[in-house]
Amino acid sequence: MIHRVAIFAASLVAAGALVVGLVIAGFAPASVPVGAQPVSAPVANTQAPAPVVQVDTVYVAPQPTPQDIVVTNTVAATGGGENEGSDD
Secondary structure: OHHHHHHHHHHHHHHHHHHHHHHHHOOOOOOOOHHHOOOOOOOOOOOOOOOOOOOOOOOOOOOOOOOOOOOOOOOOOOOOOOOOOOOO
């Protein structure tokens, strides 16, 4: 039973620390009611419209086909001899 009370107390302390941290970070509820908050004036669009862009068609030459490369290996015959495996 004591463990349950200790876990409950620890959860209350953790919740309190979370609330304090959020208040310090600025996530506290607003103290001014929503109806009393000032409303900003609507912003007029003073920028000139974007210029019209004309897209040109670009033709790209296709990639050349790869060439076929044939590799042939020839092995030179070596003379057998009687001392073929010796290291002398």
